[in-house]
Amino acid sequence: MNTLQIVLVLLRRELTLAMRRRGDVLTVLFFFVIVASLFPLGVGPDPKLLRLMGGGVVWVAALLAAMLSLGRMFASDYADGTLEQMVLTPTPPVVWITGKMLAHWLVSGVPLILVAPVLGVQFGLSSEALGVLVFSLLLGTPVLSLIGAIGAALTLGLRGGGVLVSLLVLPLYIPVLIFGAGAVDGAMSGLGSEAHLSLLGGILILAFMLTPWAVSAALRISME
Amino acid sequence: MMSSLNWYKYSSPATFYGLAGKAIPWFYGAAALFCVAGLYIGFFLAPTDFQQSEAYRIIFIHVPAAWMSMFIYIVMAFWAALGLAFNTRLSFMMASALAPTGAMLTFVALWTGALWGKPTWGTWWVWDARLTSELILFFLYLGFMALQAAIDDPRRADRAGALIALVGVVNVPIIYFSVRWWNTLHQGASVSFSKAPSMATIMLVGMLVMALAAWMYAIAAALSRVRSIILERERNSQWVAQMVEAEA
Numbered sequence: 473m474n475t476l477q478i479v480l481v482l483l484r485r486e487l488t489l490a491m492r493r494r495g496d497v498l499t500v501l502f503f504f505v506i507v508a509s510l511f512p513l514g515v516g517p518d519p520k521l522l523r524l525m526g527g528g529v530v531w532v533a534a535l536l537a538a539m540l541s542l543g544r545m546f547a548s549d550y551a552d553g554t555l556e557q558m559v560l561t562p563t564p565p566v567v568w569i570t571g572k573m574l575a576h577w578l579v580s581g582v583p584l585i586l587v588a589p590v591l592g593v594q595f596g597l598s599s600e601a602l603g604v605l606v607f608s609l610l611l612g613t614p615v616l617s618l619i620g621a622i623g624a625a626l627t628l629g630l631r632g633g634g635v636l637v638s639l640l641v642l643p644l645y646i647p648v649l650i651f652g653a654g655a656v657d658g659a660m661s662g663l664g665s666e667a668h669l670s671l672l673g674g675i676l677i678l679a680f681m682l683t684p685w686a687v688s689a690a691l692r693i694s695m696e
Numbered sequence: 697m698m699s700s701l702n703w704y705k706y707s708s709p710a711t712f713y714g715l716a717g718k719a720i721p722w723f724y725g726a727a728a729l730f731c732v733a734g735l736y737i738g739f740f741l742a743p744t745d746f747q748q749s750e751a752y753r754i755i756f757i758h759v760p761a762a763w764m765s766m767f768i769y770i771v772m773a774f775w776a777a778l779g780l781a782f783n784t785r786l787s788f789m790m791a792s793a794l795a796p797t798g799a800m801l802t803f804v805a806l807w808t809g810a811l812w813g814k815p816t817w818g819t820w821w822v823w824d825a826r827l828t829s830e831l832i833l834f835f836l837y838l839g840f841m842a843l844q845a846a847i848d849d850p851r852r853a854d855r856a857g858a859l860i861a862l863v864g865v866v867n868v869p870i871i872y873f874s875v876r877w878w879n880t881l882h883q884g885a886s887v888s889f890s891k892a893p894s895m896a897t898i899m900l901v902g903m904l905v906m907a908l909a910a911w912m913y914a915i916a917a918a919l920s921r922v923r924s925i926i927l928e929r930e931r932n933s934q935w936v937a938q939m940v941e942a943e944a
Binding site: 622626627630631632633636639640642643644646647650651654671675682686689690693694696 | 836866874877878
């Protein structure tokens with residue numbers, strides 16, 4: 473099997489697993505919706521204020537939701553020994569790790585992107601800003617899966633792994649948050665969002681190149 | 697002759713333990729000396745600032761702490777990389793010995809910054825690029841220490857910590873520039889160091905002497921901590937048993 477086929481087989485497996493446990497996917501999605509809905513309750517229903525915060529709130533909620541689903545990336549495969557078998561295959565770890573990260577994004581990132589416009593409407597974002605929000609999430613959420621995979625791999629099988637992942641991963645998410653929310657802000661204020669989106673794309677490319685190696689090293693550390 | 701000197705000798709915890717023990721008093725002594733000199737310059741020789749009056753004197757603590765907090769993270773990542781590359785246990789121990797000192801200095805920098813900000817800017821905290829990136833640096837230190845604390849197996853703790861330190865050091869410039877840009881786009885830097893009047897030479901000297909004091913202190917503290925870590929890790933080895941016997 474060539475590299476692409478391996479990634480595709482792995483993707484199909486991960487997606488099948490996700491479809492068998494639909495609850496997990498939906499939990500993360502509803503978490504995203506609930507967190508975003510809490511903000512108006514906390515800061516008051518003033519439409520002007522909400523329009524100003526909307527992009528940032530949706531992005532923060534996306535960060536938290538993405539982090540919440542990180543535990544699933546390797547944990548169940550680690551528990552039943554599948555991960556060990558994967559490490560033992562002659563396929564370079566970087567290949568199947570990329571496949572797993574892609575699957576994680578498809579399962580936990582893409583649903584967020586699909587729901588985000590609804591939340592944006594609740595915050596009163598303009599239609600142009602909604603488009604930018606979706607596009608920024610499209611560029612940014614894969615980075616969350618890529619960087620998050622490092623944290624997930626390092627905390628494999630540790631007690632209190634979930635809280636630990638947030639401490640490790642959230643500071644590293646900050647640039648994505650800044651540029652993602654900044655893009656929406658730029659669209660709302662008329663300053664334009666191209667610069668933010670370009671930087672987000674740059675971060676995505678950089679993360680896509682570097683993180684598989686870091687995750688492979690992290691898995692080696694956690695499983696020896 | 698340099699080439700005949702065996703540098704690897706001190707990469708063994710047992711030999712390094714003794715070397716560190718001999719070096720610590722010197723570094724603490726130097727730290728105390730520089731600290732006294734720096735505080736004397738800071739409090740008695742440096743003139744009162746015509747804009748910020750006496751409150752500015754906190755920079756003699758604040759700036760050295762901020763410098764060292766960043767520098768220690770880089771040194772920590774250096775030891776982590778060395779450990780991963782050469783598989784030397786002592787390098788990992790140095791990395792984990794540096795982290796608490798670095799976190800402490802980051803905290804001191806944040807705290808003194810707040811104390812300085814209140815009389816000067818009229819507020820304890822602004823979301824200035826420097827302050828925010830210093831806060832994130834504090835989070836990175838905490839993450840490193842929390843990860844190491846959560847892992848019982850020392851070998852895995854060493855390596856996992858080293859990896860997260862390296863990932864962090866790659867991210868630090870990205871975080872710094874993104875925060876800087878975020879800040880300028882949002883509100884424009886209302887207060888920045890670059891606008892401040894250039895510093896009198898005596899103030900700069902005082903700050904540099906205090907930075908040396910912080911540096912010496914950081915080395916001494918890290919060496920004392922690494923000695924504890926060595927003892928803890930090697931408690932079942934023969935040389936520790938012999939040392940305890942000899943001291944008893």
